């Protein structure tokens with residue numbers, strides 16, 4: 068199947084934009100799958116800043132980076148992505164958000180609307196023109212509905228002269244399939 072899911076769409080867009088030597092952010096490291104994906108794209112000359120607020124996520128990501136032999140390309144930060152401006156330099160190429168809770172972890176330690184929106188705003192400041200924010204937005208079961216609504220409202224309000232926003236939504240599937248949102252900075 069060509070149209071798989073929000074995460075697959077996210078990866079396909081990010082790999083078109085990110086090149087060797089770029090500096091990028093994984094805003095939600097989790098189990099490290101996206102951190103490894105980004106580390107492979109930026110190569111030895113590039114850098115990934117990866118954030119998570121949970122020790123378990125930082126540990127899991129570190130193990131996955133070492134297993135894939137890409138740990139030197141990544142700065143792992145145990146802090147909220149809403150504080151990314153304290154660590155990340157200006158002129159980054161991409162920021163990935165894979166929202167929700169750590170798979171297999173505590174559902175109450177998931178991403179939250181206000182900190183996610185603050186992190187999107189900071190990402191827009193740090194990105195270079197032509198850079199992108201790529202988000203996979205999960206909702207369904209016991210969580211994510213409020214965050215999805217808040218993010219949709221926020222991204223619709225972004226000044227069209229500042230960024231282009233694309234929402235990719237599967238509309239005929241069951242069980243709340245995740246949504247992919249891509250924001251490209253113009254100026």
Ligand SMILES: C[S@@+](CC[C@H](N)C(=O)[O-])C[C@H]1O[C@@H](n2cnc3c(N)ncnc32)[C@H](O)[C@@H]1O
Nearest residue numbers: 095096097098099100101119147148165169178
């Ligand atoms: C769906 S998981 C990410 C999956 C991950 N990208 C992967 O490849 O395995 C979401 C993660 O966001 C983290 N998180 C929640 N709030 C956060 C915040 N304010 N800043 C950074 N990470 C946060 C959670 O701890 C959780 O590990």
